[in-house]
Amino acid sequence: MDKNKEELLTFYKFATEHASVGIHAIDTMGKTIIYNKKMKDIEGLHLTDIRDRSILEIFQFEKEDSTLLKVLQTMKPIFNIKQTYWNHNGQEITTINDTYPIIKDDQLIGAVEITRDITTLEKLLYQPLRRYGEPITFNVITAVSEAMQEVIETAKKAATTRLPVLLIGESGTGKDLIAEAMHYFTTSNTENFKTFFCHRSDKAIIERLKGQLNVNDNSTIFCERIEYLSLELQKDCLALLEEHRQSSHLFIASIGGDPIDLIASGELLKELYYFFASVSINVPPLRNRKEDIQPFVDDYLTRYAHRFGIRLEGLSKEVKQLFMNYEWPGNLKELEILLDDIMSMVTNEEQITYELLPIHFKWKMQSYKSSTKSPEDFVFQSHKELLPLDDYLREAEEYYLNKVLDKYNHNVTKAAEALGMSRQNLQYRIRKIRK
Incomplete structure (x- = not known):
């Protein structure tokens, strides 16, 4: 292994071990390849508990209950699976999992599960609305x-x-x-x-x-x-x-x-x-009745003004659109908690703007935010300085390629076919826009 690859591997190992999400990767036989510190904390296991053992043996579940094994069978990713279970330390844990197939040279070599521990958030959401x-x-x-x-x-x-x-x-x-x-x-x-x-x-x-x-x-x-x-x-x-x-x-x-x-x-x-x-x-759930978001926000702001004397006009057009696009897995309680966070940062603002949103919510909003741009906004934004043509074309290419990759679940072969180009050409363009 050359020096550059060895250094890169060191960075990958460090990032994996210190990530704030659990990572569990297996090969096609169900043997664990990666099991990071956060996943150990969530499930109450150690690497020695799972090394050289199939996940079926470790967790003692049926095949149809394992998203990792489902992904191995179907070669299709599974997103936003919520699970509540008792871990090996006897703690009740709630997680949201995304599971992906790992493809190399068009061949399945394994699957990886990314797990977010939302136990604390779940307990908070169980609290009654104010x-x-x-x-x-x-x-x-x-x-x-x-x-x-x-x-x-x-x-x-x-x-x-x-x-x-x-x-x-x-x-x-x-x-x-x-x-x-x-x-x-x-x-x-x-x-x-x-x-x-x-x-x-x-x-x-x-x-x-x-x-x-x-x-x-x-x-x-x-x-x-x-x-x-x-x-x-x-x-x-x-x-x-x-x-x-x-x-x-x-x-x-x-x-x-x-x-x-x-x-x-x-x-x-x-x-x-x-x-x-x-x-x-x-x-x-709130995602099925989003017309109730605005009245809830208005009522919250009215009550806040009566209690603290801070009056806001409401949501900016941008934030209103983001709220309407978001799925609100925590429903009204999540919205109430978010408004609490926002109001703690208000100084002399007249509206709730994108800048007031907490950083954790901004991260979740990235995909929603980009999807709210209309074609006219993307092509020409009159309130912003115009881009040089080369910069604009590069941004347009990145936007379009990312949309196509999302559509085909980042399967490069299928995306390349849809775009009418070779797999190698698409990979080259992806590398170029991500530099």
Whole structure:
């Protein structure tokens, strides 16, 4: 190996080992080739635990559950797979994984998985949306989409009949707001709305629930994320609820995913699901009702102005477009956290501009930002200094090549065919624009 290649390999090794994402690469036989420090921290394993062993043997899962093995079979990348599991240190971990095939000379030689640990973010997103010290009623829920209007109408009817209700939706969608609004739709008694945050091994929650159920009033009992209770605690919870089925309490529960999937995976007790499912309400994720983003932002800024005296007009045109293009995996809670970060940096600005966005969000926005440019913006931007023709052509070529590569999942052979050039010619052009 010549000196330049040896130095380059040293840099690659250092970058891999110190990356903030987990990296796990295997060959076509499932043998581990790369397993960096971050991946060890996430999964609670060491390189000695996995060296010379197939990943099937290590993790003891079926073939169809492994994205690495799926990629080996299909030779197609898999993006944004969210997984929650117990690692080998007994910690509950949530990750988002991107998995890619590794191709050399048109031959598959392995697969690599890039893992982002979002455990801390997940826990943050499980927190309820801010109450601002006032009761949550249907009138103060800022949602204009047709989907949310249907949710609200169904919730009002369920509150009136006082049948058990199951709220279904991802973390951060505002299920807790719907539950509280249902309570205030039938009563103004603040003290009678009781939330029970369900945790896997919290036996004390059953005692607290028992104490509240024995109170002879019209309480609203909201059991948040019941699938997080262990199955044994779910059975205890069901037994208590059955005892008080004929009481005047309004029973509401929430779950974070499809109930059939949760029951099949052993996370949700079927009988507990049946108890609450007299009325099931699906609260849609924010990515499916983006018309609710602007009203939420406006409401946030109004409340912020009342509390701190800092008034902003709203989002700049650029930021508004970025917010509409973004998928919001953390839903309204993620938007609220982002607005908190932004407002901490506001000085004398009149709008929320791109410059105010936190750096971590800007990184996520890079692909969305480039995709929002219209053809006219790309060709000619009147407010910017004009580029020399050679510089413009180089920028245009880079833009077009990157779009084609994205379309074919960075398969150089297929991209070259689509562009009507040889594989070698395309590789040369890619190297040239990336210098």
